[in-house]
Structures are given as C-alpha cells and as structure tokens.
Amino acid sequence: MNSKERVILHSDLNSFYASVELLNYPKYRGKPFAVGGNQEDRHGIILAKTPEAKMDGVKTGEPIWQAMKKCPNLIVVPPNYEKYLYYSDRVQKVYYSFTKQVEPFGMDECWLDVTGSQRLFGSGKEIADCIRKIVRESFGLTVSIGVSYNKIFAKLGSDLKKPDATTEITKNNFKDIVWPLGCGNMIMVGPATQRKLSSIGIYTLGELANSDERIIKKMLGINGIRIRNWANGKDNTPVTDYYYEPPIKSIGRGITTVEDMKDSCSVQSVLMELCQEVSEKLIEHGFLATGISISIRDNKLQSRNYTARLEYPTSSSIEIIRVAMELFKEYSWDYNIRAVKIRATNIIRDNTSYQITALKDVKEHEEMVNLENAIYKIRGRFGKKSVIYCNMMLKRYIPDDKREMVIMPSTYIAEQKRMYQK
Ligand SMILES: [Mg+2]
Numbered sequence: 001m002n003s004k005e006r007v008i009l010h011s012d013l014n015s016f017y018a019s020v021e022l023l024n025y026p027k028y029r030g031k032p033f034a035v036g037g038n039q040e041d042r043h044g045i046i047l048a049k050t051p052e053a054k055m056d057g058v059k060t061g062e063p064i065w066q067a068m069k070k071c072p073n074l075i076v077v078p079p080n081y082e083k084y085l086y087y088s089d090r091v092q093k094v095y096y097s098f099t100k101q102v103e104p105f106g107m108d109e110c111w112l113d114v115t116g117s118q119r120l121f122g123s124g125k126e127i128a129d130c131i132r133k134i135v136r137e138s139f140g141l142t143v144s145i146g147v148s149y150n151k152i153f154a155k156l157g158s159d160l161k162k163p164d165a166t167t168e169i170t171k172n173n174f175k176d177i178v179w180p181l182g183c184g185n186m187i188m189v190g191p192a193t194q195r196k197l198s199s200i201g202i203y204t205l206g207e208l209a210n211s212d213e214r215i216i217k218k219m220l221g222i223n224g225i226r227i228r229n230w231a232n233g234k235d236n237t238p239v240t241d242y243y244y245e246p247p248i249k250s251i252g253r254g255i256t257t258v259e260d261m262k263d264s265c266s267v268q269s270v271l272m273e274l275c276q277e278v279s280e281k282l283i284e285h286g287f288l289a290t291g292i293s294i295s296i297r298d299n300k301l302q303s304r305n306y307t308a309r310l311e312y313p314t315s316s317s318i319e320i321i322r323v324a325m326e327l328f329k330e331y332s333w334d335y336n337i338r339a340v341k342i343r344a345t346n347i348i349r350d351n352t353s354y355q356i357t358a359l360k361d362v363k364e365h366e367e368m369v370n371l372e373n374a375i376y377k378i379r380g381r382f383g384k385k386s387v388i389y390c391n392m393m394l395k396r397y398i399p400d401d402k403r404e405m406v407i408m409p410s411t412y413i414a415e416q417k418r419m420y421q422k
Pocket of ligand 1: 014
C-alpha cells in the first residue's frame with residue numbers, strides 16, 4: 001500500500017438497539033425481535049430490528065401495528081437509551097485504544113483513522129478484525145467494519161457484509177465492489193438525488209463516476225460534483241478527533257466601519273460593541289482573558305496596536321471595555337479611523353483557579369459578574385438588541401448588513417456626543 005495513503009475504518013454496530021436488548025432477553029435470540037416505541041402513543045414505531053425480523057419484512061421507522069401484520073410473532077420491547085449510551089461509550093473506548101482519531105457518527109457508528117497505528121497493530125484489515133473480536137468477546141455485540149483509503153468508501157464497506165464482518169475497499173478493487181452498486185448506497189445520496197440521477201439514466205455508482213461532470217453540475221450543483229468525486233474515490237475529508245480542542249490563544253473581534261470615524265466618541269461606541277461580542281464568546285466557550293489588545297487603523301491604512309495585562313482574569317464586558325478605553329486614550333489622531341479590532345489575549349479556562357485576593361474589591365467584581373450574566377441571559381432570549389450600552393445607540397458605524405440600524409432622535413445623539421467629546 002502507498003505510504004501516503006490513509007487507512008480509514010468505519011465501524012458500525014449491527015442492529016444496535018436490538019442487539020443490546022437481546023443481551024437481556026437471550027431467549028428471544030434467533031426469533032423476530034424489535035425495539036419500538038410505546039404502542040399507545042404516536043411514537044409507536046420500529047426503532048431497530050434483528051435480521052430475523054427483517055426477513056419477515058419488518059422495516060425500521062414503520063408503525064408497530066403494521067410490522068405486526070407482516071410478522072405476527074414479532075416480539076417488541078421498549079427502548080432504553082441509557083443502556084445504549086453505555087454500550088456506545090464502552091465500544092468507543094475500544095476504538096480509542098487503537099487510535100486517537102475517532103469520529104462518532106450517531107450512537108452506533110464511528111470512523112477511525114488508523115494510518116499511524118499500523119506499525120503497532122498491523123494492517124487496517126488486521127485492526128478491523130481485532131476490533132470485531134474484542135467487541136464480540138467483551139460485550140456480546142457485533143460490528144461490521146469497512147476498511148478503505150477514504151471515509152466514503154469505508155462507510156460504504158461497513159454496509160456490505162453483516163453481521164460481524166470486515167470489507168476492504170482498495171484503489172485496486174473499488175471499481176469491482178463500488179461501481180455496480182446503486183447510487184443510494186453512498187452517503188449523502190438520498191431519494192431526491194437518486195430520482196434526479198435516474199432521470200438522466202444514472203443508476204449505479206459506476207455510472208455516476210463516469211458521468212459528464214458538466215451535466216451533473218448543472219443538475220445538482222456543487223453537491224453533484226462532490227458525490228461524483230466520491231464515486232471515484234476522491235475524498236480527502238479528515239477523520240476529526242471528536243474530543244480534540246484547538247489550542248485557542250485569543251478571541252478577537254474587528255470591524256471596518258461603514259464610514260470613517262472622526263471622533264473618539266464614535267470609536268468608543270464601536271469598541272464597546274466589539275468588547276461585548278468578545279465577552280460573550282469568552283463566556284460561551286468558558287474562557288477568561290488575562291490580557292487585552294486593541295488595534296486601530298486609519299484611512300491611510302496605518303495600524304497601531306496597544307496591549308495591556310489585566311489585573312485579574314475576566315470575561316466581563318464591563319471590565320474589558322474599561323481597559324480597552326484606557327488603551328484608546330493613548331491613541332493620537334493623525335487621520336480619521338477606518339477599522340478597529342479588540343482581542344482578548346492569553347486566554348485561560350474559566351475553571352483555572354486564580355488568586356481571588358488579587359482582586360481589589362471582590363464584592364464589586366462579583367456584582368459585576370452577576371449583572372453581566374443576567375444581561376447575557378436576556379440577550380440570549382430576546383436578541384442582541386434587547387440590552388445594549390446606551391452609547392451604542394449613537395450613529396451606527398457598523399455595517400448594516402451585520403446588524404439592524406438603530407436610529408435615535410438627533411437631540412439625544414448630540415447630548416451623548418457632548419458627554420464623550422474631549
Ligand atoms: Mg448500525
């Protein structure tokens with residue numbers, strides 16, 4: 001196998017809900033068996049079924065009464081999601097013992113990138129067979145695994161042989177395995193797309209792969225190009241590590257205003273709005289800033305930056321604004337200002353303990369934090385315009401397409417301007 005080639009597994013727990021339930025009801029093994037919602041309420045549909053039920057024509061998603069008509073011996077038990085989550089989690093831990101790159105897709109499916117695991121654990125197929133054995137022997141559940149050089153074919157492969165099987169799709173065999181299949185076997189090709197494709201005589205993935213790119217693009221747009229590429233094995237999307245957190249160092253917001261700003265008051269109002277957005281982002285992601293930097297650019301495109309360390313870590317917009325305003329005082333005007341940016345720097349997790357004694361006034365700080373949280377709750381519920389700082393009601397320098405315009409009586413604006421003019 002080419003050394004640059006990726007090795008991707010798609011592992012799919014077979015009839016997941018039904019298999020988990022059968023662990024509790026072993027006497028129903030080998031009989032038509034299904035998990036379904038309550039027959040009395042409207043959720044009374046088949047959620048999962050065993051292959052035996054499938055042979056009698058039982059379909060996932062159909063009402064229980066309809067399934068019972070086709071299969072009078074069908075045994076239906078209610079779902080138990082906590083139990084499914086438990087097994088889903090345990091099986092994922094098995095995957096993580098082979099690679100850190102695991103991307104869950106629903107409760108019972110995962111992609112695994114095992115490219116870097118082969119020296120330790122063997123080829124993709126060997127890893128797949130090993131995973132199947134562990135899952136079977138540890139939990140009494142089975143998985144079907146597709147092994148391929150991209151995510152699309154790996155997923156397709158896991159559907160081909162069930163239960164408890166490994167299917168390998170390589171660059172050498174994909175034309176024999178994938179191309180004879182109907183288009184609907186590939187992820188993202190739903191009934192609507194299938195109908196459109198069949199209207200121009202495309203039924204199999206091979207026909208899609210060899211179709212005229214221009215015709216596909218005209219009919220299905222960019223999505224058409226994508227699925228056509230996929231049918232040719234061209235898919236580079238990575239297996240994203242679900243638990244990976246990028247090391248964010250700063251959160252910033254900047255804006256080029258709709259017209260040049262000629263006075264401090266205007267710049268301050270824009271800075272305040274940006275500060276509030278930065279604060280909201282910090283809170284949303286659970287971060288605190290330990291520094292603030294602002295960047296001011298004039299209409300000759302000269303930029304100047306000012307930075308400050310904070311006395312204590314914070315996510316409060318009131319505190320961030322205070323520091324940003326202090327920094328802006330250092331700016332000396334040469335030309336009118338066109339763009340401003342504010343950045344919360346050296347951010348840390350908000351559960352990082354910091355010395356509370358460093359606070360000048362703990363009570364004042366706590367009150368401010370409480371006030372802020374109340375404001376964000378209101379903004380979250382009633383929209384960002386529901387609570388704003390009053391000097392944000394001045395002339396709007398932020399582009400209209402970004403936010404709606406707030407128009408205030410001119411006397412009010414004049415009064416506000418006087419307050420801030422230096
Ligand atoms: Mg499954």
